[in-house]
Amino acid sequence: MSRRAATLIFASVLILVLGMVGAFIPVPYVALRPGPTTNTLGQLGKTPLIQISGARTYPKSGHLNFVTVAYQGGPGNRIDLFTALRGWLDPDVAIVPEEAIFPKNVSTKKVEQENTEEMATSQEAATAAALHELHLPTTTTVVVDSVQQGLPAAGKLRPGDQIVAVDGTQIKQTPEVSAVIGKHKPGQTVKFTVRRAGKDSSVDVTTVASPDKSTPGKPVVGVVLREKFQFPVQVKISVGDVGGPSAGLMFSLGIYDKLTPQELTGGKFIAGTGTITPEGQVGPIGGIQQKMVAARHAGATVFLTPTQNCSDAVASAPKGLRLVRVDTMHGALQALGALRTGQGAVPACPSK
Template sequence: MNRRIFTLLAALIPILVLGAVGSVVTVPFVALGPGPTFNTLGEVGGKPVVDVQGAEVDPTTGNLNMTTVSVRDGLNIFEAVGLWLSGEHGLVPRAEVYPPGVSRDEVDKSNKQDFKDSEDNAELAALRYLKMPTVVTLRSVSDDGPAKDALRKGDELVSVDGKPIGTVQDLLTAASETTPGTTIAVVIRRDGVEQTVEVTVGARPDDAEKGYLGITPTEAPAGTLEVDFNLSEVGGPSAGLMFTLALIDKLTPGELSGGKFVAGTGTIDPEGKVGPIGGIQYKMIAARDAGAETFLVPAANCNEARQRTPDGLRLVRVETLTSAVDSLDSIKAGKDAPTCEG
C-alpha cells in the first residue's frame, strides 16, 4: 500500500507543479485577436459615432463598420496556449507591442494621439472630397516659439506677411519664405473678430535660412459645420477610412452602403490616400462575426488578406477615398468592384 501511495504521489507531483507554474508564470508574449467593431453610421453611449452639427444630415441605414484588434497582455502559459489553439488569435513578442524602455501608459498615449490624428485626417479628407470650404486654424502654439505671445490655440489664420492662407500648405509655404529675424504681419480671426498681430520670425531648426513660427496648424470646416467623433478607449490610426466614408455618407444624398453591412479598415491622409494597417486577419474575423458581407481592404494589405479571408466575406481593394466610394457605388448597382485577387 505504501508503495502504491508513493507511486501515485510521484506521478501527481509533476502534474501539480506544472499546473501551478502554468497558471502563475506569465509569458513574454501578447495575444492579438478580433476586437470590437463599431458602426460609424450608428450611435455609441447615446451619441452618434460621427456627429454632424451645423449642416443638413442625410438619413442613413446599413453599416459602415470600423474594426479593431484586441490585445491581451499578462498571459500565463495556459492562457497563451489556449488562445493560440483557438485559431482566432496569434501570439507575438510583447516587445513588438510594448517596446522596452517605453511604459504602457506612453504606448497608450501614443495610440490615442494616432486615433485623434485619424479623426482630423478623416474630416479633412471628406471635406476635400466634397469640395467644401475649409479654414486654417491653430491646433497649438509652442510655448517657446516665435509666435507664443501673439497667437493662440484656436486662432483662424487669414494671411501671413500679406499672403492669403487657405490651406495648411499655404501657411507652410508663406512661413518658409519669410526671412528669419524679420517682423511680419499676421492677420487672424479670433472669437469672430479679425485683427492683425506682429510676429518676429525665427529660423527653422532644420534649415536656418527658412522662417519658423512655432505653430501647429490644422484645417477645419468653414462656417457653421462642426464634426465630432464619439469613440473612446480606441487607439491607432486605422479607423480613418471608415470615419471618412461615414462623414461623406451623412453629408450627401443616398447611402454609400446601399443599406448593406460593409466593414473595413485603413488609414487616410488629408488628400484621401488609404494606407495599410496591422492585424488585418483579426479585423476580417471581427467583421465577419459581426455580420459584414463586404470588407474594404487597403491595397497594401491585400496579399495578406487574401490568404486568410474568412468564408463569406467579399474583399474590396481600395487605394484612395475616391476608389472606395466608387467601389461602394458599383456594389450598390450590382456591378463588380476591384478585389484583392487583382
C-alpha cells in the same frame, strides 16, 4: 511499492506540479483578439456616432462599420504562459511580442494617450477627406503641436503657434515646413513667420543635426507640427474609449453618406478599415485578421481593405467576406457605387 516505482511517481507528480505552476508564469506577449465593431451610421448608446450641424443631413439605414482589435496583456498586466499557448492554437487570435504594442521605455498610459490622440487626428482627417470629396471649402493651417526641450525651438516657438511662412515661403501643409528646413545645413538660421494671439511676428531659429540616429545629419529645430482645419460644417464623432487611427476611412465614408441623399451601402452590410489623410489617401493598419473576423461575426459581407493589407487579408479572410481593395476614399466611393448598382468594376484584393 518498490523504491524505483515510488521515485517515478514522485518525479511525475513534481513534473506535473512544475508544469502547472509554469503555465501561470507571466510572459512578455500580448494576445490580440477580434474587438467590437460599430456602425458609423448608427448610434453609440443613445447618441448618433456621427453628429453634423451646419448642413442638411439624411437618415441612413445601412451599415458602414469600423472594426477594432481587443488586446490582453502588457506591462503590469502580462498574460500567463497558458493563455499564450491557447492563443497560439486559436486561428482568430494573434500572440505578439509585448514590444510590438508597448515599445520599451514607454508606459502603458503613454501608449493609450497616443492612441487617443491618433483617434482625434483621424477624425479630423476623415472630416477633411469627406468634405474634399463633396467639394466643400476647407481652410488648412499649420500649427505647432509640441516643442522638444533641449533643441533650438524651445523657448522660441510655442504649442498653438501658427506657422504662416518659413524663409518667406507661405505654408499650407506640414511637409512644406520640413522641405524648407531641409534646404539648410545644421548651424544655419531659419526664419519663421509665426501668428500668435492674432499677431504675426518673425522668429529666428538655428538648426542642429538631428539627434535621431535614423536621420543623422538632418537639420532640425525641434518642433512637432500638425495641420489644423476650419470646416464649413461642424462634425462630432463619439466613439467612447476606442483609440488609434485605423477607423479613418470608415469615418470619412460615414460623414459623406450622411451629407448625401443616396445611401452608399445599397442595403449591404459594409465593414472596413484603413487610415485616412485629409487628401483621402488610405493607409495600412495592424490586426487585419482579427478585424475581418470581428466584421464577419457582426454580419458584414463586404470588407474594405487597404491595398497594403491585401496580402495578409487574402491569406486569412473568413468565408463569406468579400474583400474590396481601396487606395483612396474616392476609390472606395466608386467601389461602393459599383457594388450598389452592379455596374462597373469592383477592385478586389489579388489572390496569392
